[in-house]
Amino acid sequence: MPLTLGLTGMDPATESALQTAFKVANAQLGGHWTLVPEQQAHFVVVDMDSMYGPMSWLRLHASGKAVVALTAAQRTQADYLLTHPFNADSLVRLLGEIAVQNGKSLPAAAPAPTAPAAVVEIPQQPSTDPTAALPDVVVELLQTDLAQAKAAVAQQAATSAVAPVAATPTAEVSTAPATPAPVAAAPAAATPVAPAPVAQAPAAPAPTPAPNAGAIAASSSAPSITLSGDGLLDWLMPGRLRGLLRVGSGEERILIDADHRKYHGPAALKPLSGLFDRGFAPAEFEILPAAQWDSAAAQLGAPMPLARLVWFGNLLAGRGRLAPGHDPHRRYRMTKWPQTEREYPKHFRIATVMMKAPATVAEIAEASGVTEAEVADFINANLATGFAEPEGDPTPVEPAKSGGLFGRLRGR
Structure with missing residues (x-):
């Protein structure tokens, strides 16, 4: 060809x-x-x-x-x-x-350019509805084809084996209440409050450890973990983890580069759902030396943004209901087109509806042909990662009509 x-x-x-x-x-x-x-x-x-x-x-x-x-x-x-x-x-x-x-033989050695090619920077383009110009019947046909293709890819990813990573001794836990971790500077000490199920993606100041908090440290220059919160979604909040870490076991094992907000793990998300159903003690986050990190990361493949795990954790956190503080009668919209996951083909339809106009959970579910629980989970995930936002105030309930002037007079 x-x-x-x-x-x-x-x-x-x-x-x-x-x-x-x-x-x-x-x-x-x-x-x-x-x-x-x-x-x-x-x-x-x-x-x-x-x-x-x-x-x-x-x-x-x-x-x-x-x-x-x-x-x-x-x-x-x-x-x-x-x-x-x-x-x-x-x-x-x-x-x-x-x-x-495609069966082409390439030159043995490509000539190197005399100077590195300049990186091309393109201004950010405004978001828009990517399917607005397509007829509804075309969109429906495309969604059917996409669902079948995604199912095949997801099945292939689920059956692929992840090479085991050699275990190393867990770093010791030092209990020095008077001295906070050397790399996690923060304002005056205050007791941390457990975060809401929705963990916001934008960076936030690191919480100050409680007076009795310790730190995981392999040496005086090793990265540290501030003690507060148990769930993995809580640990993924900006400022909570530092350095190169390994957590989980078997198919649920992931490597976290907390400083660069990246992680290495399986390509599919659903095999990692068990990580969000339990709590984690600080000692379960194993600090890896740089040399060992390179070897372990190479076995798990290319790095992925940590925001993807934040998105997945918030997708699971609501269990079919909007996160606390968000009204299902309020209208929600997509601020930009999200990176939908192959494992969730219905999300494409939900995102398409939300790109067209703000709508309530019930309106989105009816227009996209999915359940309200699936819509609520999708909104939770995209509120947390900045792809969705609430629009306006909840629709007020109309009071019963009084019956006109004579009705009001009779009521006096």
């Missing part, structure tokens, strides 16, 4: 930058690729972070094209991922991988 590449769903600046990077990358790969119009291309790059990117992806997916998602997100539902910001080197890796998959 000829290797043809098209570009769509992006602004002129991004398209021009991609064309320039493509010329450099194609030359290094031996000229196997040809840049053609979108309609003639077998592989099409779509800017998923742009205004029309998601809608372009739906259209191309329905037509059978192989889609390359250009996005700043760590994951994508497209066939291939080109991380944004990009350069010629990242395009070489992507196009080279696709070429090898």
Whole structure:
């Protein structure tokens, strides 16, 4: 099959930058690729972070094209991922991988550029409804195809084995009540309050440990954990964990890079649900040396944003009800298109409804054809990660009519 590449769903600046990077990358790969119009291309790059990117992806997916998602997100539902910001080197890796998959032999050694290619920065695009221009019948057909594809991917991910990581001794717990952890500076001491089930993604000041709190430390320079709260969702709040940590066991084992808000673990989320059903003592967070971290992380695959676990924890926390402080009679809307998970195909329909206009839980459930419990869980997860927000005040209940002037007079 000829290797043809098209570009769509992006602004002129991004398209021009991609064309320039493509010329450099194609030359290094031996000229196997040809840049053609979108309609003639077998592989099409779509800017998923742009205004029309998601809608372009739906259209191309329905037509059978192989889609390359250009996005700043760590994951994508497209066939291939080109991380944004990009350069010629990242395009070489992507196009080279696709070429090898299609039976092309690449040059033994690609010539190195004299100077590193400049990273392309594209301004943030405004959010919009990615399916507003599509007829409802087309959206329904696409959702059916997507559900079947996602089910197959989820089944494959669930059966893949995760290589075990060698265990190391757990760091000792030091009880020094007068001295807080050296890397977790905070204001005057105060007793921490257990957080609500919804853990907000934006950074917050680290809570001050209670007077009797200890710290996990392998040495004087080792990262530390502030003692407060038991649930994993509580521990994932910004400022609670520091350093390179390992927690859980078996299929539920994950590595947490708390300082960079990343984690390593299974690609699927559902196998990790047990981590959110129990509490964790500080000693269960095992601190790993950098050398051991590199080996363990390589076995678990590429890093993923910690906000993904925050999203999943809040999806489970409400158990079919909105988190405390949120009224089901209030209207909610998506502030931007979320990164939906393959394991939850119904979320695509919920997000589509919420992108169109603010609505209550019952209205969203009726319009998307799912249960109110599924809508409430989805709203909880996206409120916590900044993809959704409440709109206005709850709808007031209309008082019974008094019957006009004579009715009011009779009531006196």
